[in-house]
Amino acid sequence: MAEDEQDLELDLEEDEEVEASGGSKKMLIIIIVAVVLIGGGAAAFFLLGGDGGDETEDKVTADEVVEKGPPIYVGVPNAITANLPGATKNRTVQIKMSFLVRSEEAKQNIKQHMPQLKNDVLMLVSQKNADDLKLPTGRQKLQEEALTTVQKTLTDLVDDPTVEKVLFVSFVMQ
Numbered sequence: 001m002a003e004d005e006q007d008l009e010l011d012l013e014e015d016e017e018v019e020a021s022g023g024s025k026k027m028l029i030i031i032i033v034a035v036v037l038i039g040g041g042a043a044a045f046f047l048l049g050g051d052g053g054d055e056t057e058d059k060v061t062a063d064e065v066v067e068k069g070p071p072i073y074v075g076v077p078n079a080i081t082a083n084l085p086g087a088t089k090n091r092t093v094q095i096k097m098s099f100l101v102r103s104e105e106a107k108q109n110i111k112q113h114m115p116q117l118k119n120d121v122l123m124l125v126s127q128k129n130a131d132d133l134k135l136p137t138g139r140q141k142l143q144e145e146a147l148t149t150v151q152k153t154l155t156d157l158v159d160d161p162t163v164e165k166v167l168f169v170s171f172v173m174q
Contacts, residue, residue, distance in 0.1 A: 069102040071164075074110045079170065080122050086130035093125065093133060096170035099150065099163045106162035113157050120153050121146050133173060143168055 076097040084091050099117075101107055110117065124145055132138035143166055151161035 072101050072103070072107050073167070074099045074101060074107050075169070076114065076118060076121075080118060080125055082122060082126040084126070084128055084130040084133065084173075091130035092174050093128075093130070094170070094172045095125065095168055097121070097146070098167045098169050100165040100167060101162055102164060103162075106160070109154060109158050109160070109162055113154065116157065117150055117153055120149050124149050130173065139168065139171060 076099070079094045079096045081092065081094045084093055099110055101110060125142065128138075128142060133142060147163065147166040150163045150166060154163060155161050
């Protein structure tokens with residue numbers, strides 16, 4: 001009988017050891033899962049912006065992209081050529097351009113009013129100095145001014161600026 005009690009005590013001690021090691025494994029797993037979930041939530045919070053204000057801006061941007069059509073490039077027939085004064089000598093500039101629009105209607109407006117648009121850009125270019133257009137910053141400024149000029153002309157003619165960007169396809173100065 002003493003032997004049975006001793007066996008019983010050994011069995012109980014082994015059961016307690018198994019439960020203790022199994023319990024610590026379960027606790028370890030629970031802690032790891034909690035850390036991963038909290039860490040993942042924190043990472044998502046920081047990566048996605050955290051505050052609710054950015055979500056509205058993202059949705060507006062996504063809606064604008066959906067509303068915009070695919071880019072359509074309308075080439076300006078013939079290059080614009082102008083004589084420009086310079087500090088040391090006069091130069092000739094030749095610019096080939098394209099306009100970026102987003103609809104067939106805008107494309108038709110550009111084609112319909114191309115003579116007026118070319119005239120206005122030519123007038124703009126002819127007012128420039130050759131020394132300014134030698135530098136990339138001068139050409140970029142001319143590109144921005146050409147966009148403003150074209151948009152103003154189209155707004156006056158068809159009440160819609162329609163052109164999103166003016167692209168210089170070729171820019172030669174001699």
